[in-house]
Amino acid sequence: MRRLRIPLLQDNSAVSYTISAIIITVTTIALVLVASIYAYQVLEQQSGAAEFAVAKESILTFNDALENVAWKPGAVRSSRFTIEYGYLQLTPNGTYGNAILVNATVGGSTTTLYNGTTGFVRYYLDSKYITFGGEYTKYILGSNDSLVVGSTDTYGRAVIQQQGGFVSVTLDYRVRAMKTSVIEVDGEDINYVDIWVIKLVTMDTVTHPWSYVHDFDLRARCLSVQTISYEWPTQIPNGNGAISVQIGDASPSSADIPLVAGKVVFNVIVAEVQVSV
Numbered sequence: 001m002r003r004l005r006i007p008l009l010q011d012n013s014a015v016s017y018t019i020s021a022i023i024i025t026v027t028t029i030a031l032v033l034v035a036s037i038y039a040y041q042v043l044e045q046q047s048g049a050a051e052f053a054v055a056k057e058s059i060l061t062f063n064d065a066l067e068n069v070a071w072k073p074g075a076v077r078s079s080r081f082t083i084e085y086g087y088l089q090l091t092p093n094g095t096y097g098n099a100i101l102v103n104a105t106v107g108g109s110t111t112t113l114y115n116g117t118t119g120f121v122r123y124y125l126d127s128k129y130i131t132f133g134g135e136y137t138k139y140i141l142g143s144n145d146s147l148v149v150g151s152t153d154t155y156g157r158a159v160i161q162q163q164g165g166f167v168s169v170t171l172d173y174r175v176r177a178m179k180t181s182v183i184e185v186d187g188e189d190i191n192y193v194d195i196w197v198i199k200l201v202t203m204d205t206v207t208h209p210w211s212y213v214h215d216f217d218l219r220a221r222c223l224s225v226q227t228i229s230y231e232w233p234t235q236i237p238n239g240n241g242a243i244s245v246q247i248g249d250a251s252p253s254s255a256d257i258p259l260v261a262g263k264v265v266f267n268v269i270v271a272e273v274q275v276s277v
Contacts, residue, residue: 048085048129052167055083055123056160058218059171060141062121063156066220070155070198070271073225078217086125087211088218090275092202093117096209098248102175102195104266105242106232106259113230114268118247119200120172121218121275127165136162140169147245147253148176155198173198177243179257189262191236195243197270212277221274228268237261 062079069075081088091097094117102114132138142148142157158171176196183190201223202210240256241264 044085045129048125051083051085052123052125052130052169055081055086055088055125056140056158056169059121059123059158059169062218062220063141063154063158063171066198066273066275067155069220069222070273071222071225073222076219076221078219080215080217081212082215083123083213085129086123087213089122089124089209089211090202090206090277091119091122091209092206093119093200094207097200098172099246100175100197100199101246101252102197102268103244104193104230104232105244106236106264107234107239109234111230113195113266114197114228114270116197116199116270118173118198119202119275120170121200122168122170124166124168127162127167130167132160132162132167134162136160136167141171142174144250145253146174146247146250147243147255148174149243149255149257150178151176155196172247173200174247175245177245177255177257179259182260182262189260191241191259191262191264193241193243193257193259193264193266195266195268197268199270199272201272201274203274203276206276216277219274219276221276223272223274225269225271228270230266230268232264232266235262236264 058079058081065077065079069077097117097119100116100118103110104113138160140158140160142154155173155176156171157174158169161168179191179193181192236259238261239259241259242254242256244252244254246252
């Protein structure tokens with residue numbers, strides 16, 4: 001006996017298979033796209049974090065280069081940077097830079113030895129690539145003190161900070177103070193205290209903060225080294241003088257300098273270093 005064919009049921013079965021295939025295909029494509037997007041985001045985050053680590057080391061290398069040329073007029077050194085996810089910003093001295101104020105206190109009297117401005121270098125990266133949480137601050141070079149006493153510590157100061165959706169590494173320079181000698185002249189002792197200041201400047205055409213990306217060499221060139229001498233107007237007793245330094249909005253840092261009775265001469269030695277790309 002022959003079976004009765006029902007075309008409608010056969011057609012419905014074919015349609016069902018087709019719809020199932022389409023659903024599976026679309027789902028597979030969606031899953032692949034989601035996985036690809038996630039993989040890309042993870043890869044991009046890892047690349048950004050890797051760039052941060054390299055940029056941090058480049059800044060430390062640049063500090064070595066700059067300190068090497070700071071007291072040698074005409075000397076030039078550079079450090080290589082490769083930046084794709086963040087940017088390096090050069091902030092010139094002047095309106096946008098940090099003020100430097102150096103005061104000396106001897107025998108209860110205070111006078112200003114130096115009042116100027118300096119630029120700084122800062123690398124920025126969006127915190128979506130790397131985050132330390134909260135108001136994070138960590139010094140990877142130097143400390144928050146603006147004054148260095150003696151000859152062993154570095155001038156450079158590099159700090160990692162996280163604020164406002166960005167992680168940054170900022171490089172600037174502290175002031176060094178040290179009594180270098182006591183010389184007897186005509187039966188009277190004269191104390192000599194040296195104050196070393198590194199002043200960062202940019203090219204004359206750069207008057208606002210300027211940002212750089214991709215591959216470039218960051219150069220440090222010593223333009224000049226000048227000495228300004230200040231002789232304290234009165235005799236001083238045995239004891240300590242005090243040097244106070246304030247850079248930018250940070251709290252002042254101060255330290256005592258041992259002095260012998262007689263006179264004191266402060267020599268402020270300023271190295272002007274141009275930072276450029």
